[in-house]
Amino acid sequence: MNDPDFEMEARLRDLAARSSTPPPPPEMADLPWSVQRTEPRTEVRRFLPAFRNAAGGAGRGVFTLARLGATLAIAGSLLIVLGQVRGGNANTGTNVILPPPTTRPTSAAGGGPEVVVLPTSGVVDDVMASYIHGGIQRAVSDHASAVIVQLDTLGGSLTSMTDIVTDLNASIPTIVWVGPAGAKAASAGTFITMSANLAYMAPSTNIGAASPVAAGGGDIATQFGQTEADKVLQDAEASMRGYAQAHHPQAVDWAVSTVSSARSYSAEEALAAHGINGLASSLDDVLAQADGQVVTINGAQVTVHTKGASLVTVNEDAIQLVLHTLDDPNIAFILLVIGVLCVLVEFFHPTLLVGLFGALSLALSFYGAGNLPLNVLGVLLVVLGIGMLAVEPVVPSHGLLTVGGVVCFIVGAVAFYGSPGPYLPKVSVAWPIILTSAGLASLYGLVFVRTVLQIRNRPIPVGTGMVGTVVLVGKVGEVRQDLSPVGSIYVAQEAWTAKLEGSGRAARGSLVRVVRQEGLTLIVQPLESDR
Amino acid sequence: MFAKEAYLQAEPIHSAARPAAARDQAYDLEFADAIAGELTMAYRLAGYILADAAEAQDAVQEASVRSWRGWPNLRDRDKFHSWFSQILVNVCRTRLRQRSRHRALDIDEVDVVSGDPFRAALARDTIGRALSVLSPELRIVVVLRYWGELSLAEIADRLRIPVGTVKSRHHAALQALRRRIEPAEGGIR
Numbered sequence: 001m002n003d004p005d006f007e008m009e010a011r012l013r014d015l016a017a018r019s020s021t022p023p024p025p026p027e028m029a030d031l032p033w034s035v036q037r038t039e040p041r042t043e044v045r046r047f048l049p050a051f052r053n054a055a056g057g058a059g060r061g062v063f064t065l066a067r068l069g070a071t072l073a074i075a076g077s078l079l080i081v082l083g084q085v086r087g088g089n090a091n092t093g094t095n096v097i098l099p100p101p102t103t104r105p106t107s108a109a110g111g112g113p114e115v116v117v118l119p120t121s122g123v124v125d126d127v128m129a130s131y132i133h134g135g136i137q138r139a140v141s142d143h144a145s146a147v148i149v150q151l152d153t154l155g156g157s158l159t160s161m162t163d164i165v166t167d168l169n170a171s172i173p174t175i176v177w178v179g180p181a182g183a184k185a186a187s188a189g190t191f192i193t194m195s196a197n198l199a200y201m202a203p204s205t206n207i208g209a210a211s212p213v214a215a216g217g218g219d220i221a222t223q224f225g226q227t228e229a230d231k232v233l234q235d236a237e238a239s240m241r242g243y244a245q246a247h248h249p250q251a252v253d254w255a256v257s258t259v260s261s262a263r264s265y266s267a268e269e270a271l272a273a274h275g276i277n278g279l280a281s282s283l284d285d286v287l288a289q290a291d292g293q294v295v296t297i298n299g300a301q302v303t304v305h306t307k308g309a310s311l312v313t314v315n316e317d318a319i320q321l322v323l324h325t326l327d328d329p330n331i332a333f334i335l336l337v338i339g340v341l342c343v344l345v346e347f348f349h350p351t352l353l354v355g356l357f358g359a360l361s362l363a364l365s366f367y368g369a370g371n372l373p374l375n376v377l378g379v380l381l382v383v384l385g386i387g388m389l390a391v392e393p394v395v396p397s398h399g400l401l402t403v404g405g406v407v408c409f410i411v412g413a414v415a416f417y418g419s420p421g422p423y424l425p426k427v428s429v430a431w432p433i434i435l436t437s438a439g440l441a442s443l444y445g446l447v448f449v450r451t452v453l454q455i456r457n458r459p460i461p462v463g464t465g466m467v468g469t470v471v472l473v474g475k476v477g478e479v480r481q482d483l484s485p486v487g488s489i490y491v492a493q494e495a496w497t498a499k500l501e502g503s504g505r506a507a508r509g510s511l512v513r514v515v516r517q518e519g520l521t522l523i524v525q526p527l528e529s530d531r
Numbered sequence: 532m533f534a535k536e537a538y539l540q541a542e543p544i545h546s547a548a549r550p551a552a553a554r555d556q557a558y559d560l561e562f563a564d565a566i567a568g569e570l571t572m573a574y575r576l577a578g579y580i581l582a583d584a585a586e587a588q589d590a591v592q593e594a595s596v597r598s599w600r601g602w603p604n605l606r607d608r609d610k611f612h613s614w615f616s617q618i619l620v621n622v623c624r625t626r627l628r629q630r631s632r633h634r635a636l637d638i639d640e641v642d643v644v645s646g647d648p649f650r651a652a653l654a655r656d657t658i659g660r661a662l663s664v665l666s667p668e669l670r671i672v673v674v675l676r677y678w679g680e681l682s683l684a685e686i687a688d689r690l691r692i693p694v695g696t697v698k699s700r701h702h703a704a705l706q707a708l709r710r711r712i713e714p715a716e717g718g719i720r
Contacts, residue, residue: 020648
């Protein structure tokens with residue numbers, strides 16, 4: 001037997017038996033369960049809820065997955081609808097959008113010749129292709145004497161361009177007019193101009209630069225290798241040679257030079273090289289000059305009759321207009337930024353609606369960017385930049401992430417569009433838009449995310465029903481440190497800094513009553529009845 | 532600190548305004564029943580382990596919240612008592628360690644008149660005052676043994692450690708207490 005141990009045991013047992021247990025304070029038993037039901041999310045790792053939930057609690061995981069699925073499904077079906085609309089291939093005849101009925105001017109009632117005008121602008125895309133396809137079909141069925149495509153473009157996608165070129169090879173004479181003054185027929189536009197039966201340009205317009213690839217290898221070369229670049233270039237040259245041979249046989253070398261050496265020409269230079277049929281400052285001018293020209297259609301010689309013809313303009317309908325607007329390089333960029341921001345908002349502050357809107361924006365952005373020379377690196381930099389801005393409040397980096405994020409964002413935005421190739425337009429995001437959206441993105445990171453986190457970090461209310469300043473007023477506490485007049489008291493199971501109201505002192509051990517609270521200091525009165 | 536700020540910043544809780552699902556309510560009622568029987572003992576153990584009523588209250592609340600969160604996952608409801616005291620001991624241990632990092636908490640005779648019932652009870656006896664020399668692990672074993680009136684095997688179950696370890700800690704605690712007390716009481720004998 002261990003005697004001393006036994007003695008200690010006895011003493012401890014005795015002390016424990018004598019030490020009473022105070023009754024638990026009532027508020028201890030009354031925990032606010034309903035508040036605690038949702039876990040407070042204050043830590044960084046909780047910000048990957050999708051993964052955690054999927055791995056952890058089955059119910060929430062399923063819910064998150066279902067929500068993710070719903071979002072993806074809606075975004076996907078939207079993409080499918082868009083794909084249907086852009087209908088893509090105008091030559092398969094399955095385009096969903098039909099051009100509106102021709103508006104016949106009353107003067108045409110006399111039976112005079114009629115010329116359909118198709119004004120275009122912006123990027124050469126499937127919308128433009130289906131619009132031109134529909135317009136030409138309408139003109140053919142209306143027995144118009146010619147179709148004029150009024151062109152102003154920086155270029156666009158190869159497939160759409162091919163569709164348009166095929167359509168221009170119609171059973172009625174087709175005329176491309178690059179106008180009005182200031183218009184361009186660049187990249188894919190050059191091919192379209194050269195493939196029409198007749199080509200006219202307004203003064204002060206440009207044609208050419210159908211390839212930015214320098215002789216020593218340019219952007220395409222760095223991306224796909226020299227062989228691939230040569231292949232693309234040679235293919236483009238061959239197409240151009242073919243179009244020029246068919247419609248402007250005197251200007252074959254000139255036309256090829258727009259591709260091989262990326263030359264750009266003014267209207268006057270193009271006319272001097274016989275690349276176009278003439279200078280026309282207006283549509284009426286085009287009608288006057290085209291009249292009497294002999295063109296080859298399906299192997300047969302046809303004389304164009306446009307003198308005194310009435311012009312019938314067929315415009316893009318509303319849906320085409322909206323879809324065509326998405327191709328704008330600035331709009332595609334803005335949509336991407338909005339989309340990424342909204343998806344991030346969804347992460348930090350789940351509401352479903354914002355996430356859906358973000359997915360929608362992203363889908364529209366990618367739809368538009370399909371016809372633009374998107375630079376993957378630029379897109380990644382923009383997304384990375386926004387991501388860095390968003391995690392700045394979560395991961396303390398003393399502003400380093402903000403600076404890095406803004407720099408990433410701006411560099412990415414500048415490099416958002418890359419090497420065009422022979423057909424795609426050479427575009428970039430406008431500086432005011434870059435700076436504005438960079439400002440907005442940093443505002444989002446610095447204000448929105450921070451605010452959400454602050455709200456989330458607020459302490460959970462504890463205690464019964466009403467808690468707050470009123471609870472302590474009127475309670476009696478015991479002085480722990482002499483109040484002279486400031487000291488500390490013990491009240492409601494806590495030590496508080498206290499100040500005696502008025503002058504005087506209160507010694508340790510004396511009782512005081514809480515009168516009011518000023519910040520973290522209690523104002524107290526000595527309890528007269530005591531002692 | 533936390534509780535104080537919570538008092539200041541908290542907003543009124545309108546529990547009625549948050550309709551919980553019927554299943555949740557059933558859970559809560561069941562849980563409330565289960566924990567009601569634990570609170571007094573839990574408060575006593577936490578109070579004597581921590582020697583501070585306010586901290587003990589916080590610890591019991593923290594343990595309650597933790598056990599409430601784990602409640603749906605507790606398969607065997609009969610083991611609630613043992614499970615809950617495990618959680619409570621863990622919470623107390625964490626608090627003891629955090630506190631020992633900041634300050635040593637000695638109990639002296641003056642504490643008899645302090646407002647804290649646990650401190651006062653410990654301060655009445657030399658051996659109670661001596662408890663403050665024990666490390667958190669030893670202190671927990673002693674309080675569970677004498678204030679909780681648990682056998683060494685039960686303590687081993689609560690702490691999830693082998694019985695041998697409990698025995699050696701118990702012995703070490705008694706020796707430490709004796710070393711502390713003997714110089715003080717040597718003159719009296």
